[in-house]
Amino acid sequence: MAESPGLGSLLAEHWRLARQLRHLRIRFDAARCKGVWECYEVCPVGCWLPDRVRGAAIFQNEEGCIACGACVLQCPERAIELR
Amino acid sequence: MATVFMKWLETRPRDYARGIRLLTLGRLARLHTKIAERWIQPGERVLDLGCGTGDLVLQMAARDAAVTALDVSAPMLAEAKQCLEEAGFADRVCWVCSSAAMLEERFEPGSFDAVVASLILSELPRQIRLHVLRQIRQILAPQGRLIVVDEVKPERLIARALYVLLRAPMRVITWILTRTTTHPLPEFDRMLEAAGFRPERRGAALMGSLQVVVAGLKQKEEGGPERLPVLGELRHRVTLRTLLLDLWGLFFRILPPYPRVEPGLYRLGNPGTESPVLATGNFDLTVRRLIAPLDGRVDAWVLVVNSSGINVWCAAGGGFLTAERVIGAIHVSGLESYLRQKCLILPQLCANGVDGWKIRRETGWEVHWGPVRAADIPAYLQAEMQKTDSMRWVRFPMRDRLEMMAVTLGFYGLLILLPVAVFWPLLFRPVLLSLVGLSTFYAIAMPWLPGRDGLAKSLPLSVISLLGLGLYTWLVDPAPASSIFARGIGLAGLSVFVAAELQGMSPLMRGEQANWGWEAVIGAALGLIYWLVPQVLGWR
Numbered sequence: 001m002a003e004s005p006g007l008g009s010l011l012a013e014h015w016r017l018a019r020q021l022r023h024l025r026i027r028f029d030a031a032r033c034k035g036v037w038e039c040y041e042v043c044p045v046g047c048w049l050p051d052r053v054r055g056a057a058i059f060q061n062e063e064g065c066i067a068c069g070a071c072v073l074q075c076p077e078r079a080i081e082l083r
Numbered sequence: 084m085a086t087v088f089m090k091w092l093e094t095r096p097r098d099y100a101r102g103i104r105l106l107t108l109g110r111l112a113r114l115h116t117k118i119a120e121r122w123i124q125p126g127e128r129v130l131d132l133g134c135g136t137g138d139l140v141l142q143m144a145a146r147d148a149a150v151t152a153l154d155v156s157a158p159m160l161a162e163a164k165q166c167l168e169e170a171g172f173a174d175r176v177c178w179v180c181s182s183a184a185m186l187e188e189r190f191e192p193g194s195f196d197a198v199v200a201s202l203i204l205s206e207l208p209r210q211i212r213l214h215v216l217r218q219i220r221q222i223l224a225p226q227g228r229l230i231v232v233d234e235v236k237p238e239r240l241i242a243r244a245l246y247v248l249l250r251a252p253m254r255v256i257t258w259i260l261t262r263t264t265t266h267p268l269p270e271f272d273r274m275l276e277a278a279g280f281r282p283e284r285r286g287a288a289l290m291g292s293l294q295v296v297v298a299g300l301k302q303k304e305e306g307g308p309e310r311l312p313v314l315g316e317l318r319h320r321v322t323l324r325t326l327l328l329d330l331w332g333l334f335f336r337i338l339p340p341y342p343r344v345e346p347g348l349y350r351l352g353n354p355g356t357e358s359p360v361l362a363t364g365n366f367d368l369t370v371r372r373l374i375a376p377l378d379g380r381v382d383a384w385v386l387v388v389n390s391s392g393i394n395v396w397c398a399a400g401g402g403f404l405t406a407e408r409v410i411g412a413i414h415v416s417g418l419e420s421y422l423r424q425k426c427l428i429l430p431q432l433c434a435n436g437v438d439g440w441k442i443r444r445e446t447g448w449e450v451h452w453g454p455v456r457a458a459d460i461p462a463y464l465q466a467e468m469q470k471t472d473s474m475r476w477v478r479f480p481m482r483d484r485l486e487m488m489a490v491t492l493g494f495y496g497l498l499i500l501l502p503v504a505v506f507w508p509l510l511f512r513p514v515l516l517s518l519v520g521l522s523t524f525y526a527i528a529m530p531w532l533p534g535r536d537g538l539a540k541s542l543p544l545s546v547i548s549l550l551g552l553g554l555y556t557w558l559v560d561p562a563p564a565s566s567i568f569a570r571g572i573g574l575a576g577l578s579v580f581v582a583a584e585l586q587g588m589s590p591l592m593r594g595e596q597a598n599w600g601w602e603a604v605i606g607a608a609l610g611l612i613y614w615l616v617p618q619v620l621g622w623r
Binding site for chain 2: 014015017018019021022038040041042043044045046063064066067068069070073074076
């Protein structure tokens with residue numbers, strides 16, 4: 001029978017998650033961006049803007065990122081990562 | 084803390100397996116063995132619908148059956164896969180992560196000799212259950228059979244009474260231990276008949292409350308309508324029920340069971356073949372808040388997707404609202420037959436968990452991310468689905484801040500005030516007043532307090548609360564230094580807690596777990612000061 005994790009490992013896991021959530025940052029590979037702008041479409045805190053001249057996305061307002069992961073999931077080119 | 088609570092609510096695969104074992108007193112495993120031995124022949128093509136942690140998959144793979152294991156939950160499938168790998172049978176199994184409502188899309192007609200459905204049909208909403216049964220009929224070979232294991236209410240009076248009496252406490256205990264529960268299957272035979280099956284044999288365990296039904300296909304298939312009817316019309320109504328639900332939800336909306344709306348297709352106004360389709364989750368409050376600003380202004384189809392009764396943002400973040408569930412909902416609703424264009428508007432705030440490209444790929448539908456606030460939907464539709472920036476960016480205005488404060492107060496009221504009332508009754512009033520006062524002040528003053536996140540804002544909040552304490556001491560209650568000191572420590576601790584935790588309720592900040600490390604450190608430091616200073620100053 002599988003045991004559920006003990007309190008110690010549960011706390012350690014939450015501690016790790018907390019650290020991770022605090023330090024997650026957007027890594028944007030601009031070279032892969034084809035300007036679909038789904039990131040701009042879904043970001044609720046305005047971290048992405050469309051660059052209509054170059055046909056790409058611009059990442060801005062890094063301070064405001066809430067690490068929700070919407071842009072990562074919706075980017076068809078997989079150009080965005082949260083690490 | 085609220086997030087830990089929500090996390091705790093999520094059933095992990097191992098907890099699920101444990102919960103089911105508890106609820107069925109271990110009898111389910113024995114039934115599974117029996118099924119594998121008696122009704123599954125070596126070499127047969129079998130679909131395990133809703134395979135869960137793979138108990139039955141293992142038994143059937145061990146019998147050399149060609150098993151396809153399907154589940155909507157990726158973590159469950161991973162657990163099942165691991166279980167099969169350990170037994171060395173993983174290569175005999177084909178794994179499919181999909182909603183049960185997509186069988187006809189995934190499999191050719193007549194693909195299986197047997198379909199087993201163990202404790203899955205009772206989990207599905209009624210309409211979807213009928214739809215799934217009809218699809219099973221299509222993918223079964225002519226001589227194929229459906230084997231259902233599920234919970235039913237026993238028929239005999241004494242057994243039924245015992246079942247009701249024993250099940251309630253069992254359910255509560257099991258739920259607390261594992262967040263797992265089951266629901267009895269109502270009027271199952273009638274539904275089997277309606278879907279084109281003929282029950283042939285049955286077995287039972289646990290006084291008839293756990294039944295195995297083996298059903299073959301009925302010869303003549305009546306060409307009944309495949310499309311499921313529209314569930315009804317959604318109207319914005321304020322009734323005693325909604326007022327009570329709102330009052331409860333103001334403080335306790337994060338406590339389950341969540342009030343739900345039956346998933347399915349609804350009419351809003353008088354929609355036609357060109358009308359937009361708005362998707363949403365099936366939390367009662369979510370649906371009502373979507374409808375309120377639209378009723379009478381917009382004609383649309385509303386597709387209520389099963390999000391386990393959770394709001395779209397949290398459900399998508401927690402894996403309850405997924406592309407699979409949306410695809411399943413589109414499919415079951417038969418929407419395509421009502422519409423000329425295939426165009427779905429998803430709430431923008433589920434983009435953190437619903438893969439839009441998967442929906443586009445698998446359904447051929449256009450997917451649009453609608454505005455954040457339902458109130459913007461009429462303008463958004465008018466502008467032919469073009470969003471302005473103010474429609475796509477969240478705000479956290481005073482009204483929302485106060486509402487979220489009430490939600491946290493309700494939760495922390497239970498978490499902090501209840502233990503305080505029991506163990507330190509003298510502290511109850513001051514803690515209650517401090518908590519309410521600090522939360523209210525913080526909710527109002529939040530945007531003007533310096534600092535980027537809740538943790539940073541907790542410093543000015545502490546300073547202000549300590550100034551308030553100073554003023555109170557000076558004007559109202561000149562207490563001795565030792566008790567002022569104790570009050571100050573308590574107030575500082577509560578300030579940090581309130582500011583750091585309310586962060587989780589703000590859509591503009593990261594989840595409050597981000598603060599825990601520092602919260603714990605600050606808490607320990609305050610505890611140390613509380614213990615050390617009186618020693619040094621000789622107050623004790």
